[in-house]
Amino acid sequence: MSAATGSDSGVGAALTPPPDVASPVRHPDAPAPGTLLGAHYDQCFGCGEGQLHGLHLEARAGEGVTVTAEFTVRPAHQGAPGLAHGGVLALALDETLGSLNWLLRVIAVTGRLETDFVRPVPVGATLHLEARCTGVAGRKIYGSAVGRIGGSDGPVAVRADSVFIEVKLEHFTKNGRPQEIKAALADPDQVKVARAFEVNP
Numbered sequence: 001m002s003a004a005t006g007s008d009s010g011v012g013a014a015l016t017p018p019p020d021v022a023s024p025v026r027h028p029d030a031p032a033p034g035t036l037l038g039a040h041y042d043q044c045f046g047c048g049e050g051q052l053h054g055l056h057l058e059a060r061a062g063e064g065v066t067v068t069a070e071f072t073v074r075p076a077h078q079g080a081p082g083l084a085h086g087g088v089l090a091l092a093l094d095e096t097l098g099s100l101n102w103l104l105r106v107i108a109v110t111g112r113l114e115t116d117f118v119r120p121v122p123v124g125a126t127l128h129l130e131a132r133c134t135g136v137a138g139r140k141i142y143g144s145a146v147g148r149i150g151g152s153d154g155p156v157a158v159r160a161d162s163v164f165i166e167v168k169l170e171h172f173t174k175n176g177r178p179q180e181i182k183a184a185l186a187d188p189d190q191v192k193v194a195r196a197f198e199v200n201p
């Protein structure tokens, strides 16, 4: 893996899956549709409950390899006065798309994320997100997501296409800080993470 060396592998790679891409396969032990997925890490800025100003995004398993998620824009998430920061909205999309990997039982990190900002999202609004895996090609996991204001049939505010790259546990142990890794592994709420590591030794 060339992650720590700053390789430009994948730079400019396509966000749409190649025509011969394999259909994503929902893992037999994936949580049932409707199940709240919970945080993958308490300190994650996207989903962790331990992050005061984080998004506290809540994702649920959908049918196949799809997820739905919600997050409510709070004052700490502003860019322009009264409006969500675009980076925060990209984070919500990233986090939702990343949740798909739990249904595949794969550990993966974002390689590319292309976001369309369609309309502003005010503070107090709840963003309803839907993401689906559109294909898997080797270690590359393609996804697409949309976020709507106020409800699952509300107006589209943001869209994204992504490529996540499957990694091994050493991606985190080599590149992360030992104290956080130790804390994450010691957290009893991280059982899901431990299970993920078992299928991705």
Ligand SMILES: CCCCCCCCCCCCCCCC(=O)SCCNC(=O)CCNC(=O)[C@H](O)C(C)(C)COP(=O)(O)OP(=O)(O)OC[C@H]1O[C@@H](n2cnc3c(N)ncnc32)[C@H](O)[C@@H]1OP(=O)(O)O
Residues within 6 Å of the ligand: 001, 002, 003, 004, 007, 009, 010, 011, 013, 040, 041, 094, 095, 098, 107, 108, 109, 110, 111, 112, 138, 139, 140, 163, 165, 167, 172, 173, 180, 181, 184, 185, 193
């Ligand atoms: C123990 C503690 C607990 C931890 C608990 C963990 C729980 C699990 C949670 C995970 C966290 C989620 C959080 C939300 C999701 C983030 O936000 S993740 C954070 C943001 N992303 C990153 O930091 C990733 C940084 N980049 C990297 O580390 C490396 O560039 C990567 C992505 C691992 C790739 O490096 P590499 O493994 O050396 O890749 P390489 O072998 O060169 O390429 C493999 C394939 O991928 C393609 N590729 C590589 N890079 C890219 C790219 N950027 N774009 C497109 N394609 C690419 C290549 O073209 C190649 O394709 P093929 O030739 O096979 O067709």
